[in-house]
Amino acid sequence: MIHPTALIDPAAELADDVRVGPYSVIGPNVEIGAGTVVASHVVINGPTTIGRNNHIFQFASVGEDCQDKKYKGEPTRLEIGDDNVIRESVTIHRGTIQDNSLTKIGDRNLLMAYVHVAHDCIIGDDCIFANNASVAGHAHVGNGVILGGMTGVHQFCKIGSYAMTSGCSLVLKDIPAYVMVSGNPAGARSMNFEGMRRRGWSKDVVSSLRKAYKLVYRQGLTLEQALLELESMEPSDALQIFIDSLKSSERGITR
Incomplete structure (x- = not known):
């Protein structure tokens, strides 16, 4: 041996x-x-x-x-x-x-x-x-x-669970769970929905996370405002992972 x-x-x-x-x-x-x-x-x-x-x-x-x-x-x-x-x-x-x-x-x-x-x-x-x-x-x-x-x-930096970066990305801020980023410096592009499907996650879970992503990245809300909206959604383990990754950020999240 x-x-x-x-x-x-x-x-x-x-x-x-x-x-x-x-x-x-x-x-x-x-x-x-x-x-x-x-x-x-x-x-x-x-x-x-x-x-x-x-x-x-x-x-x-x-x-x-x-x-x-x-x-x-x-x-x-x-x-x-x-x-x-x-x-x-x-x-x-x-x-x-x-x-x-x-x-x-x-x-x-x-x-x-x-x-x-x-x-x-x-x-x-x-x-x-x-x-x-x-x-x-x-x-x-x-x-x-x-x-x-x-x-x-x-x-x-903190990178949340199930996040993804493209090749040659430069990550300068925290990446929330599930979020896909690319670029130099890296910017958020979407969530890793294809990865969710491959893991067999239900349509309801994927739909909930899609809504959560839009609240943070598409509605023009501050992070504090988005967190209030997220915590009013129907709770789930997957959603809580996203919320926790936002709350734990100290460097600010990748936008």
Whole structure:
């Protein structure tokens, strides 16, 4: 399971069936769960915890010191969940003490080649980051988010669940849940209604979210006025995700 040219620190903890390819380097304070595959020429530093059944492709750098100039070598962490695919040359950095000392990635995410996840980012489940997408420090990304290739996300931005960016988008403000954006700087275009249909969401839910989008983006209302209208609508779990993403915005939402 472990190629003879791989270098694994004695203080690393790997499940019995973890596979490690040629010339990979795994440092101390690294834990890797069962079923995970680490390809050749991968570098994993700690403290880092990686869950079960992940596949990390060649030349990835996982759990390295961050690029924040304030970082002075403090012990910070990276946590990665289960069933993630981390493709070639992806870089994922640990957190900083200026935040919660933690970078965290959930389950079932696909990070395509050359994706960068910076320090203190929190990434949910079932996301797809296309080639060269980069997420700057302290950004929070919800569940089911799709970042188009070469998308750039500014530090401290929040991207709500099921949002989507087109290729080469520059995200400077928060993106509410479900909203599709594009451009430089990114502007809101619609909601990801096709993604809702593919997930089998009911017509009533899609119709409700369409109305919610129009209240925020098409009626000329302030955000405060739109929130009052949204909270008077028939409640649903899907609508509440949208409302919560609006309320949690600190940088202002993408318009």
